[in-house]
Amino acid sequence: MAVWALGINHHSAPLDMRGRFAFALDQIAPTLQGLRTSLTGAGRLHNGVETAILSTCNRTEIYCAADMPALDHTVHWLAHSGGISTDLLRSHSYLLQDGHVARHAFRVASGLDSMVLGEAQILGQMKNAVRAAEDAGALGRTLNQLFQRSFAVAKQVRSSTEIGAHSISMAAAAVRLASQLFEDLSRTRVLFVGAGEMIELVATHFAARNPRQITIANRTQERGEKLAAQFGASTMRLADLPEHLHEYDAVISCTASSLPIIGLGAVESALKKRRHRPIFMVDLAVPRDIEAEVKDLGDVYLYTVDDLASVVRTGQAQRQAAVEQAEVIIDSGVQSFMHWLDQRRPEGGSVSLIRDLHAQADTWRALEIARAKKLLARGENIDQVLEALSRGITQKMLHGTMAELHKGDAEQRAQTADTVSRLFLRSSRPPASEQEPSAVPGTKKL
Secondary structure, three states: OEEEEEEEEOOOOOHHHHHHOOOOHHHHHHHHHHHHHHHHOOOOOOOOOEEEEEEOOOEEEEEEEEOOOOHHHHHHHHHHHHOOOHHHHHHOOEEEEOHHHHHHHHHHHOOOOOOOOOOOHHHHHHHHHHHHHHHOOOOOHHHHHHHHHHHHHHHHHHHHOOOOOOOOOHHHHHHHHHHHHOOOHHHOEEEEEOOOHHHHHHHHHHHOOOOOEEEEEEOOHHHHHHHHHHHOOEEEEHHHHHHHHHHOOEEEEOOOOOOOOEOHHHHHHHHHHOOOOOEEEEEOOOOOOEOHHHHHOOOEEEEEOOOOHHHHOOOOHHHHHHHHHHHHHHHHHHHHHHHHHHHOOOOOOOHHHHHHHHHHHHHHHHHHHHHHHHHHHOOOOHHHHHHHHHHHHHHHHHHHHHHHHOOOOHHHHHHHHHHHHHHHOOOOOOOHHHOOHHHOOOOOOO
16 A cells, blocks of 8 residues: 655745645545546556545645555646646655655644644644545545544644744734734724634734724625624625725735735725825735735735744744654654554555455456356356356365365365365364364375
8 A cells, every 4th residue: 555645835835836726625525536536547546546635824735545656647636736837846845655644744733844833723624634535535544544643643742742832823923013013903903804713813812902993804794793703893794895994904814715805906095095004914815815916015014824934933942842852752653654554565464465365256256247148148048057157156266275175295284174164164163173184185094
């Protein structure tokens, strides 16, 4: 069994490229189906290929498992889905196999590969990705083991180390930057665009500073009202946002929209109405919610998830000891997973033999059925055809066994007979080794 992963993240690819490969949660199932169909049609894999996709603002990663790897085909598929060349994707991505996949997945789940070192949100996102793969019927035994072990390692890392201590979240970083622009956040009006988990986190941090007004603008009114109720905030229809944008000093956006929802023209109009009083804007969405050109406006302070990197890295040195402890836990987890994986490979267990037995039995069955169909087509008696069918299958199954029972000396034949009895004679009779030797074909009573 081969395991491989292809991904891009905040270390390997710029924001706009990551946006090309961002998949909303409701897109995961059809995307997985398309990937599996593509891999199966590549002529290399069987219908049981396993797939899962993890897509967040910082990364998009494809995890696969099958009898044989299809690394190049996976790269071609992802490049095509994002509308770029395979060479360009290769220059901004990472391709991992077997133990390297496990190590990467364990580090991601533990928060070691995040922009915010030790952050816990990625673990929930990973669990959502696994749930989506399960619902799509794309998750098999191997990937399920990989992810369940990832969750167990992450739990051990968080309970045994201080990896999350001293960390600064994206939400806290946004508030810190806003407080550098505005002397008193309690006098500001804040607009949140979206109502997902990230917006809820940022709104919680801003609400602690008691801003003058908080408004939630969301595509789904019910969800927006539910979030607004937590903070005593007002709500706004997303369609009304351009008309009221000038009323707000800070705008934080994070939606699943595939296109920007706040354009350059809307912000320019808002600045004129504000008489060029500054606007603080944070775009936490991938792909972007706010057009990139907005950043060039003189009175706008626009930050993306990548712009926040220098802020959230504060405290990195203090957590280095915890990182080293976490890596030791991850090393142990990788060894355990690879041992489990090796047991499923031909050189490490009986999986190959079982697969070959099934294949041999299917071949025999297909041959006898084809022969039976020919006899029936010639008008042969159906009872006689069925008799010949059953006899043909039985003879094929027993031929090798009968031959082995006649090989070797008396002791070898007795051992073979004992094995054959246990495999084929499912009754209360004692093993052949406990019977009279004369009962075994090809032996003589001493």
